[in-house]
Amino acid sequence: DIQLTQSPSSLSASVGDRVTITCRASETISLYLNWYQQKPGKAPKLLIYDASTLQSGVPSRFSGGGSGTDFTLTIHSLQPEDFATYYCQQSYHTPYTFGQGTKLEIK
Amino acid sequence: EVQLVESGGGLVQPGGSLRLSCAASGFTFTDHWIHWVRQAPGQGLVWVGRINTDGSRTSYADSVKGRFTISRDNAKKMLYLQMDSLRVEDTGVYYCARDPPMGRTRMDVWGRGTSVTVSS
Numbered sequence: 001d002i003q004l005t006q007s008p009s010s011l012s013a014s015v016g017d018r019v020t021i022t023c024r025a026s027e028t029i030s031l032y033l034n035w036y037q038q039k040p041g042k043a044p045k046l047l048i049y050d051a052s053t054l055q056s057g058v059p060s061r062f063s064g065g066g067s068g069t070d071f072t073l074t075i076h077s078l079q080p081e082d083f084a085t086y087y088c089q090q091s092y093h094t095p096y097t098f099g100q101g102t103k104l105e106i107k
Numbered sequence: 108e109v110q111l112v113e114s115g116g117g118l119v120q121p122g123g124s125l126r127l128s129c130a131a132s133g134f135t136f137t138d139h140w141i142h143w144v145r146q147a148p149g150q151g152l153v154w155v156g157r158i159n160t161d162g163s164r165t166s167y168a169d170s171v172k173g174r175f176t177i178s179r180d181n182a183k184k185m186l187y188l189q190m191d192s193l194r195v196e197d198t199g200v201y202y203c204a205r206d207p208p209m210g211r212t213r214m215d216v217w218g219r220g221t222s223v224t225v226s227s
Contacts, residue, residue, distance in 0.1 A: 043217035091212035
């Protein structure tokens with residue numbers, strides 16, 4: 001199975017900051033990496049797919065990059081509603097593994 | 108409104124069985140593969156399995172293979188997860204999620220989840 005390792009596991013930041021979360025795959029997965037946001041008690045929400053394509057309706061302050069084994073999710077100018085847990089997920093082959101999550105908290 | 112609604116969760120003893128349902132509405136159900144994803148209390152997301160559009164192909168995580176079965180009834184726009192030989196570690200919230208018909212796998216619409224507790 002492909003392992004995904006996110007860093008950091010948790011992060012404190014302030015409104016207006018720019019933050020970057022990293023996801024590293026245990027083997028190359030081309031561009032087949034998705035990012036989700038989850039708030040407490042809610043279902044996950046798709047933010048980015050195929051490494052850098054913004055899902056419809058997602059604010060443009062979210063961006064994704066990378067290929068192969070190393071990927072990033074960047075949030076430009078954090079807003080109060082962005083404080084949540086973020087997960088990467090590979091769609092290269094089954095089982096479609098997720099990273100362990102990065103919890104973004106308010107400083 | 109595009110919607111997925113899970114049901115059927117509850118408390119079950121280890122070794123028992125449970126069938127979860129996922130009702131789809133607001134979109135062409137037969138265009139989409141559907142996934143099940145679970146989340147243990149306070150833990151991350153774990154992919155459980157998926158089913159193709161006509162129900163002829165399924166894939167499962169190793170942790171549930173041979174115990175869980177995904178099926179669908181396209182006439183009723185329903186997805187099912189039959190869970191047998193349940194273990195304590197199967198406890199969690201179970202989500203169904205839609206996979207768009209074009210491009211690589213991703214989950215663009217999720218249900219709110221249904222909670223399963225396996226305990227004696």
